[in-house]
Amino acid sequence: MEDMEIIAKAAKIINAGGLVSFPTETVYGLGANAFSQEACLKIYEAKGRPSNNPLIVHVTGLEQAEELAIFNKDAYLLNKLWPGPLTMVLPKKNNSKLAACVTAGLDTVAIRVPAHKVAKDLILQSGVPIAAPSANKSGYLSATSHEHVKDSFKNDEIFIIESESKTLYGLESTIIDLSTSVPTILRFGFVTKQVIEQIISKEVAIATKSSAIKAPGMMHLHYAPTTPIRINAKSLEEGEVGLNFGNSQLDNKGSLNLSHEGNLIDAAANLFSYLHILDNYAKKNSIKKIAVAPIPNESIGLAINDRLTRAVNI
Structure with missing residues (x-):
């Protein structure tokens, strides 16, 4: 099957309320239609994910992101890092149509524009934002190849888009919370604190372990192999x-x-x-x-x- 045929099939599955695992430049994602509560609940069920842990919404670019979230000056400045391994947490628009479970009941939403061609094409073909955490069982090692996804979800109904190579960065995106007066890094990644501070010309804080969970990757036990x-x-x-x-x-x-x-x-x-x-x-x-x-x-x-x-x- 040709690449675009695979993408087209995956997009149909997204639109039908199914789950699709796809490569990004960071790690493999487990995606569903971000507007469908029923579809996104399947992500939580498949991963065994706590319901208070929000999902990252993947979009094609700034225009689609602005339909879901309220952008401030810092967010517009950091848009220069999109597409890429940066997730912004922003106030959610009241009319965003996002499924409630995507934001875990919060008034904020985590948004990213992926750089990987397969991820971009899948969102475009689907015509909807795609909510997608990493494609692994909750708390376990993230997947950087389709083999990792297959190993994690042997008994789940998930369409996996296979890639010949492992993901480029191998680590999840940096997450920056821009919904408060002081921009705060919620998760470290390839976009460093120094890079963000240089772009927005202000000091950035770092979340502590006692910080409320506003984005993925903040659970105390996470990213763990079964072997200690x-x-x-x-x-x-x-x-x-x-x-x-x-x-x-x-x-x-x-x-x-x-x-x-x-x-x-x-x-x-x-x-x-x-x-x-x-x-x-x-x-x-x-x-x-x-x-x-x-x-x-x-x-x-x-x-x-x-x-x-x-x-x-x-």
Whole structure:
């Protein structure tokens, strides 16, 4: 089946109230018609997702986004980063037609314009905004390939758009809350605090663990493999397999390195993919824990450490 035929089939499924998993530049998404309460509830059911955890709405661009949310000066300035790995949380328009479960009953909505061609074409063909969290069971590792999606949803009725390559960034989008007087980062990603501050010419806050859940990725336990992980490991303990970074030496049979060169961008792109591999390896080889080497807490490293910290619920 040709690519556009696959997109057309997927769009029909979206319009019929079904679920479609599709690649984006960040991670694989699990999408439904954002205007359909019945369809979007299927996302929560399939993922086992808590009902107080809102969904990100994916749109084609600013014009479609303005139909759903109220934009302020900062949002218009940050629009220059769309399409791309940035989600904005904005006041929801009263006449937006969004399904209530999409915003988890909040008066705000999380919106993103994806850069991936398949994602863009799917939204265009569907003719509706698509609500889509990451395509994985709630709390588990995000999917960066269609194989990950298949493994997570073996018994669910989901149409999966397959891609030959894994996702570009490998981490979910940065989420910035622009609905309050002080712009606040709710989730770290490839768009850094410094980049946002430079564009809007003001200081940006960072959400704390006690912050109310206004967007995905804020649950305390999240992004976790089934095998427990130990972070900032400088040596291996008995029954562990290593996930290295740079010149760290957590080396034994099965160990992997996020980036031999110590490149944080490469490390981010490999993080979930390698954790999937090590999780499967651990299950088959009676490994008790995945030991992860220290990651520099700077730039993209902030996003990597955020995912790792939530995976061990620190």
